[in-house]
Amino acid sequence: MRKIMGSVRPLAYLATAPIAGVVGFVWSLAATVVVTVLAVTQLGGPAFLGAAWVTRALASVERRRAGWVLGAPIAAPYVPATGAAGVDGWPATWRSRVAGVAAQPATWRDLAWLVVLFPLGLAGGVAGLVVAIVDLASIVAPLWAWAVPNPHAPWPMKPLMTTVPGRFGLTVLGLALLPVAAWFVRTAATALARLARALLAPGEHRRLVEQASRLAETRRRVVDAQAAELRRIERDLHDGAQARIVAAGITLALAARKLRTDGDAAPDVALARRQLDDALAELRRLVRGIHPPILTDRGLHAAVAALAGDSPFPVTLDGVSSGERYPAAVESAAYFVVAEGLTNAAKHASASTGAVDVRRTGDTVHVTVTDDGRGGADPNGTGIDGLRRRVEALDGTLTLSSPPGGPTVLHAELPCAS
Numbered sequence: 001m002r003k004i005m006g007s008v009r010p011l012a013y014l015a016t017a018p019i020a021g022v023v024g025f026v027w028s029l030a031a032t033v034v035v036t037v038l039a040v041t042q043l044g045g046p047a048f049l050g051a052a053w054v055t056r057a058l059a060s061v062e063r064r065r066a067g068w069v070l071g072a073p074i075a076a077p078y079v080p081a082t083g084a085a086g087v088d089g090w091p092a093t094w095r096s097r098v099a100g101v102a103a104q105p106a107t108w109r110d111l112a113w114l115v116v117l118f119p120l121g122l123a124g125g126v127a128g129l130v131v132a133i134v135d136l137a138s139i140v141a142p143l144w145a146w147a148v149p150n151p152h153a154p155w156p157m158k159p160l161m162t163t164v165p166g167r168f169g170l171t172v173l174g175l176a177l178l179p180v181a182a183w184f185v186r187t188a189a190t191a192l193a194r195l196a197r198a199l200l201a202p203g204e205h206r207r208l209v210e211q212a213s214r215l216a217e218t219r220r221r222v223v224d225a226q227a228a229e230l231r232r233i234e235r236d237l238h239d240g241a242q243a244r245i246v247a248a249g250i251t252l253a254l255a256a257r258k259l260r261t262d263g264d265a266a267p268d269v270a271l272a273r274r275q276l277d278d279a280l281a282e283l284r285r286l287v288r289g290i291h292p293p294i295l296t297d298r299g300l301h302a303a304v305a306a307l308a309g310d311s312p313f314p315v316t317l318d319g320v321s322s323g324e325r326y327p328a329a330v331e332s333a334a335y336f337v338v339a340e341g342l343t344n345a346a347k348h349a350s351a352s353t354g355a356v357d358v359r360r361t362g363d364t365v366h367v368t369v370t371d372d373g374r375g376g377a378d379p380n381g382t383g384i385d386g387l388r389r390r391v392e393a394l395d396g397t398l399t400l401s402s403p404p405g406g407p408t409v410l411h412a413e414l415p416c417a418s
Helices: 008-038 044-070 092-102 105-139 141-147 157-162 164-200 204-260 266-290 293-298 300-310 328-347 382-392
Strands: 315-318 354-361 364-371 397-401 408-415
Touching: 008 044, 008 105, 008 164, 044 092, 044 105, 044 164, 105 164, 293 300, 293 328, 300 315, 300 328, 300 354, 328 354, 328 364, 328 382, 328 408, 382 397, 382 408
Parallel strands: 315 354
Antiparallel strands: 354 364, 364 408, 397 408
């Protein structure tokens, strides 16, 4: 029964297909003639854009109609129109808009569908309606024959329509063939809707444009992140190691002056040594923040194990016993994902245990950091946003799940084709 009731929308789709086919074909023919005639005049550009606008409107109706069968409307495949400046007397804006619209494959696929819909919609609509009407007519044969008696019906309809057994036999036959009729309607409607999706859905052009847009946005974010990182390094050098080295230089100058006057310079020399040791530690910390040497020397798995060993709470390691090496950029991004996850868990979440899982599946490295802290981490926080930029620069993805009360799960997927 559910399948039979589910044939209502497919039947409506087939029933309206002939009308849509006729409207689409007439419009396509008229638009082609008008645009072709006006192409040699100054009205060619506006005529083409107007025809494209109406064609897109009709195609949008077709996408919604196909949604009756497919379960959801087909997505629009259009991208913002761009084009070159005008020449040959065309205004620059018209030339640009016409070139942009004409360059999109979706413009011509819409027109192709409106043309193809005429024969296919007419054939499918007539076939679906005939099957549905004949089957329903057979089911209501007793009522039909009683309301419109026809004693002169030709054979073999006369015994079926003029006798009680014949009438009810038609009803039984109609009920028996109802699932078959429903199957035929659904199959015909699905085939037509899938063909509509093949022509009207976003294609390779839309995918490439969206990918280029994502890459441009990622590049912008990476450039911003690199500029921010340079500013941070400059600030850390100026406020940290540089200040300590300058202080050590002043202390050594004071020690040298004391030596010239036979004073006791040992305390100043010892102080200068401590200041230089602090500056060296500051420089090492800064270098680790840029690219930890352990990554270069021993790889990601050893670096992650070192992070787990330095964590203030117990951390379970999974999938990190392998010595497999990855590209340097992938190892660096994965390392900082783990470092940020463990740092946040200790500093903000008051976690008591954690887990790190690093494993490769196909051409993707999966990094997961889990802690049992109180949760509530901000997915748009400064640290997470910086990680997201680093991961997206490699065409990867970063997700954070941190409901109040925990647990917090930080997961990164990094493409690794090598």
